[in-house]
Amino acid sequence: MKITNLLKAVAMAGAVSLLMGTAASAVTLNLGNGGEPSTLDPHKASGNWENRIIGDFIEGLVTEAASGEAIPAQAESWTVSDDGTVYTFKLRPGIAWSDGTAITADTYVYSLRRLFNPATAAEYAYLQFPIKNSAKIASGEITDFEQLGVRAVDPSTLEITLEASTPYFLQALTHYTAWPVPQHLIDTVGDAWTAVGNVVSSGPYKIVEWVPGSYIRSVKNEDYYDAANVQIDEVIYHNTEDLTAALNRYRAGELDILTDFPADQYQWLQDNLPGQAQVEPFLGIYYYVMNQQSNEALKDVRVREALSISILRDVIGPEILGTGELPAYGWVPPGTANYEGETYLPAWSELPYEERVAKAVSLMAEAGYSAANPLTLQLRYNTNDNHQRIAVAIAAMWEPLGVKVELFNAEVAVHYDALAAGDFAVGRAGWLLDYSDASNTLDLLKSGIPQDGGINWGNNYGRYSNAEFDALLAQAAVELDLGKRAEQLHQAEAIAMDEFAAIPIYWYVSKNVISPKITGFEANASDVHRTRWLTKSE
Amino acid sequence: MIAYATRRVLSALPIVFIALTVCFIILRLAPGGPFDGERALPPAVLKNLEAYYNLDKPLWEQYFIYVGGVLRGDFGPSMVNTDFSVSQLMGIGLPFTLMLGFTAFIVATTVGIITGMVTAVYQNRWPDYLLVFLVMIGLVVPNFLMANIVQLVFGVHLRWLPVGGYTPGSFIHLVLPVIILSLPQAARISRLMRGSMIEVLGTNFVRTARSKGLGTRLVLARHAIKPAMMPVVSYLGPGLSYLLTGSLVVEQIFALPGIGKYFITAALSRDYGLVLGTTILYMVIILVLNLVVDVIYAWLYPKVRYR
Numbered sequence: 029m030k031i032t033n034l035l036k037a038v039a040m041a042g043a044v045s046l047l048m049g050t051a052a053s054a055v056t057l058n059l060g061n062g063g064e065p066s067t068l069d070p071h072k073a074s075g076n077w078e079n080r081i082i083g084d085f086i087e088g089l090v091t092e093a094a095s096g097e098a099i100p101a102q103a104e105s106w107t108v109s110d111d112g113t114v115y116t117f118k119l120r121p122g123i124a125w126s127d128g129t130a131i132t133a134d135t136y137v138y139s140l141r142r143l144f145n146p147a148t149a150a151e152y153a154y155l156q157f158p159i160k161n162s163a164k165i166a167s168g169e170i171t172d173f174e175q176l177g178v179r180a181v182d183p184s185t186l187e188i189t190l191e192a193s194t195p196y197f198l199q200a201l202t203h204y205t206a207w208p209v210p211q212h213l214i215d216t217v218g219d220a221w222t223a224v225g226n227v228v229s230s231g232p233y234k235i236v237e238w239v240p241g242s243y244i245r246s247v248k249n250e251d252y253y254d255a256a257n258v259q260i261d262e263v264i265y266h267n268t269e270d271l272t273a274a275l276n277r278y279r280a281g282e283l284d285i286l287t288d289f290p291a292d293q294y295q296w297l298q299d300n301l302p303g304q305a306q307v308e309p310f311l312g313i314y315y316y317v318m319n320q321q322s323n324e325a326l327k328d329v330r331v332r333e334a335l336s337i338s339i340l341r342d343v344i345g346p347e348i349l350g351t352g353e354l355p356a357y358g359w360v361p362p363g364t365a366n367y368e369g370e371t372y373l374p375a376w377s378e379l380p381y382e383e384r385v386a387k388a389v390s391l392m393a394e395a396g397y398s399a400a401n402p403l404t405l406q407l408r409y410n411t412n413d414n415h416q417r418i419a420v421a422i423a424a425m426w427e428p429l430g431v432k433v434e435l436f437n438a439e440v441a442v443h444y445d446a447l448a449a450g451d452f453a454v455g456r457a458g459w460l461l462d463y464s465d466a467s468n469t470l471d472l473l474k475s476g477i478p479q480d481g482g483i484n485w486g487n488n489y490g491r492y493s494n495a496e497f498d499a500l501l502a503q504a505a506v507e508l509d510l511g512k513r514a515e516q517l518h519q520a521e522a523i524a525m526d527e528f529a530a531i532p533i534y535w536y537v538s539k540n541v542i543s544p545k546i547t548g549f550e551a552n553a554s555d556v557h558r559t560r561w562l563t564k565s566e
Numbered sequence: 567m568i569a570y571a572t573r574r575v576l577s578a579l580p581i582v583f584i585a586l587t588v589c590f591i592i593l594r595l596a597p598g599g600p601f602d603g604e605r606a607l608p609p610a611v612l613k614n615l616e617a618y619y620n621l622d623k624p625l626w627e628q629y630f631i632y633v634g635g636v637l638r639g640d641f642g643p644s645m646v647n648t649d650f651s652v653s654q655l656m657g658i659g660l661p662f663t664l665m666l667g668f669t670a671f672i673v674a675t676t677v678g679i680i681t682g683m684v685t686a687v688y689q690n691r692w693p694d695y696l697l698v699f700l701v702m703i704g705l706v707v708p709n710f711l712m713a714n715i716v717q718l719v720f721g722v723h724l725r726w727l728p729v730g731g732y733t734p735g736s737f738i739h740l741v742l743p744v745i746i747l748s749l750p751q752a753a754r755i756s757r758l759m760r761g762s763m764i765e766v767l768g769t770n771f772v773r774t775a776r777s778k779g780l781g782t783r784l785v786l787a788r789h790a791i792k793p794a795m796m797p798v799v800s801y802l803g804p805g806l807s808y809l810l811t812g813s814l815v816v817e818q819i820f821a822l823p824g825i826g827k828y829f830i831t832a833a834l835s836r837d838y839g840l841v842l843g844t845t846i847l848y849m850v851i852i853l854v855l856n857l858v859v860d861v862i863y864a865w866l867y868p869k870v871r872y873r
Contacts, residue, residue: 064647067647074603146613146614147614148614149611149615149617150614151601151607151615154611166610166614167608239658239732239823240655240823241659241817242731242821242822243732267821269821270821272710272714273714273730273820276717276718276722276730277730279722279729280717280728280729282730438597438598439598440603440604440834441598441599441835441836442598442602444598444602446597448602457604459604484608485606486606489606
């Protein structure tokens with residue numbers, strides 16, 4: 029009896045303090061943000077959970093609208109030279125950091141120089157390599173930063189010169205690597221500029237609290253130029269690494285938005301919280317790479333074809349993952365920008381599955397493999413339940429072809445170390461587009477470039493190499509006519525897919541759970557939803 | 567006793583040093599590095615990163631840089647949580663993990679000893695069966711499942727307690743994590759206590775006490791508890807260190823700001839600095855706890871003499 033009373037008293041006290049907390053702080057958005065942010069420095073960040081936080085307190089020249097499109101932000105307008113290589117941005121008048129220090133064209137010159145400075149060691153600097161001389165500065169080949177194609181014409185005019193016309197450059201500028209950082213702080217406190225107490229803001233929110241392992245809290249920046257239209261007063265970005273616990277917190281009303289949920293709960297969510305779980309196409313591809321450099325069997329295009337066409341992709345999204353991911357037969361996700369034209373769909377994908385298997389068996393037989401003389405392949409994936417389920421299913425689909433699969437899983441660091449070293453036969457990989465442009469996925473299949481006496485294959489783990497494919501990508505990179513460029517990229521995609529350069533499996537989806545209290549959350553293929561567009565009702 | 571304690575501390579120093587060295591070497595032998603992820607980095611960028619963290623220097627030089635830092639109390643940078651140094655991360659997380667761990671320890675010990683005694687005294691009667699059944703549940707149900715159950719019951723349905731998260735200084739956010747953390751330990755202590763109490767209750771001196779006409783309560787309080795506690799006390803050291811290191815799952819599920827989770831996450835992401843830092847920290851904690859247990863043992867059981 030006594031214990032229940034005590035528990036009730038404790039619970040009451042807690043409830044009262046929670047109520048008082050919300051009453052005092054107007055509208056608070058509780059966001060289930062996923063992982064622990066590694067950093068708040070936009071030049072060093074690497075995850076979409078970091079992007080959600082940083083994008084609320086730092087704004088670049090352009091930002092994403094609720095629909096995901098690039099719209100003017102710190103730059104109010106811009107012009108592009110006729111050859112597409114010089115962008116001139118007019119900065120919004122009166123913009124400043126939240127401590128009052130003005131943001132000028134020089135701020136951007138400093139920030140981009142810092143991004144490419146080898147001493148910064150920015151992992152994702154390469155996303156802005158379209159900027160003239162940036163790659164050479166990042167590699168140390170050029171040490172004179174004046175040569176970077178970024179120039180302050182006057183305090184409110186910024187000129188960026190590119191190596192070549194880049195139709196997706198505005199999209200690339202929405203990426204956090206292109207955002208400004210406060211020079212006045214970095215000069216005085218160095219890397220500690222992101223610490224609470226030091227950190228300043230150029231966006232709609234200001235960082236006020238960081239409890240590592242638990243949450244980050246931001247409050248509205250009243251000096252932001254569009255503050256009048258920002259509805260939410262406070263954002264708490266909660267760590268929600270455990271998805272089941274996060275869903276429990278959502279159900280108890282502790283979280284308003286979940287940026288992921290356990291796939292096995294999708295049915296339950298649809299039945300019990302109808303309309304709240306939103307599964308939408310997302311620019312990303314889940315695929316298998318085949319080692320075409322050191323695996324003799326996989327050098328044979330017939331073997332690669334047999335492996336690809338015998339995978340029944342339609343069951344993977346709905347049956348294995350449970351969230352209805354769409355099967356992938358091409359290399360560029362549907363909905364990618366600057367990619368008008370017909371989606372690549374091979375003829376074999378239309379065949380009944382039995383025919384595909386029969387064809388695969390005969391292809392393998394031509395290549396000299398059968399049930400009596402099986403091909404043994406190691407299939408590597410990074411340790412994860414879903415990767416394992418998919419690998420087991422695919423191994424079973426390959427069995428009738430006379431393929432014996434040895435499954436091998438390892439933690440992420442070891443897995444990608446092995447892929448990069450070429451120490452695998454078939455390996456699982458995934459790619460989320462950095463910006464909405466077809467070249468961002470097609471680059472994954474580009475031939476390696478000679479470097480330091482070896483060949484740097486980059487993210488092309490399978491070491492696929494085709495001169496015609498490379499030539500088309502090179503042409504597209506300098507093509508000014510967007511229609512023509514899309515055509516060249518389509519041709520390149522068809523070449524690589526017809527040669528089974530890799531095995532596309534499914535297109536990623538974004539998985540959000542949105543409380544009915546939240547409005548303004550528009551589904552978009554980049555899955556970017558800046559807090560300034562959201563409203564919350566009680 | 568003081569001389570003994572000093573000697574123990576001094577003899578522990580080389581152990582810490584050897585373990586640090588072994589850990590340093592094993593970490594570097596493990597395949598994969600802190601910058602291996604979903605995307606391959608351009609070699610120039612990788613070179614920049616390695617230079618930034620001194621990883622481009624020969625291994626022996628890195629080792630001396632690291633040991634030199636540790637001797638000055640600097641555990642170096644974290645390669646994954648880059649906005650904090652390892653010392654900062656431990657400074658923020660350790661007090662929380664200690665607070666959570668000690669609270670769970672007190673709860674587990676109290677509950678374990680009481681239930682252990684009750685089940686021993688009521689051996690083979692219904693209170694014994696009921697409590698032993700509950701203890702078995704505490705032992706066999708994995709903590710992530712139990713956490714999900716208590717979250718659903720107390721947070722989602724009854725709405726008595728917050729499901730997860732943490733507000734600095736908030737007591738109510740710790741109730742569920744403490745329950746989940748202490749449950750398996752309480753169960754283990756309860757079983758130890760029950761076994762040892764049953765044994766003590768069958769000894770001659772307890773029979774003598776009873777024959778003097780003492781009631782059960784007095785027999786327990788004056789004669790039985792102290793000797794029955796012996797196995798429990800020996801377990802408390804490892805038990806407490808388990809509570810301090812085993813808070814990984816609880817910290818992750820409830821999104822708590824402790825350091826237990828770094829023990830696993832840092833190792834998986836090859837955050838060399840953080841792995842070494844937490845290893846040294848836990849080693850020191852465990853050495854100190856063992857020392858404390860030995861001292862308590864001597865107090866409980868004077869036959870043990872430390873020379």
